[in-house]
Amino acid sequence: MSEQLADERASAAPAPAPGQVGGRTVMLIPHRTSGAETTLPPDYQRILAVVRRAAGPVMARQVVGDALGIDVSVRAKLEPLRGKLVRLVDRGWLRKLSDSRFTTRL
Known part of the structure; x- marks a missing residue:
């Protein structure tokens, strides 16, 4: 019984909220991969450039x-x-330090 509850809790963990574009479900801020910077919305690209x-x-x-x-x-x-900024941290684009400052990922 406890294994079943653990499995249910693990599967119920919240996933990043997707958006709707052209009737399709897409993640507005994708997880960081090589060459994916061009897929970020313009506001996020400017923020990333500033940091x-x-x-x-x-x-x-x-x-x-x-x-x-x-x-x-x-x-x-x-x-x-x-x-x-926090969304960019969650997706792996930036890193948040313990003093609430943001920096780039290495």
Whole structure:
């Protein structure tokens, strides 16, 4: 019985949420593979380019203010960017450090 419960829990683990494009289910931010950068949406490509150009790990506020030109004094504009950064971390494009800074994957 416990094995069956363990199997059910493992199969119920949440998978990345896919989107719908042209009636087909697709993952909007794909997992990182070689040569897949061109498949990222333009916003994500700009974010990735900013993090790569930085001299070291960056905070979400630095990415927004310095490169994307969004007003960082408004928290409502900062949180969507933080979500995009976390999505890039989840898919293997970036790495999040323990101090909430983001850097590129090696």
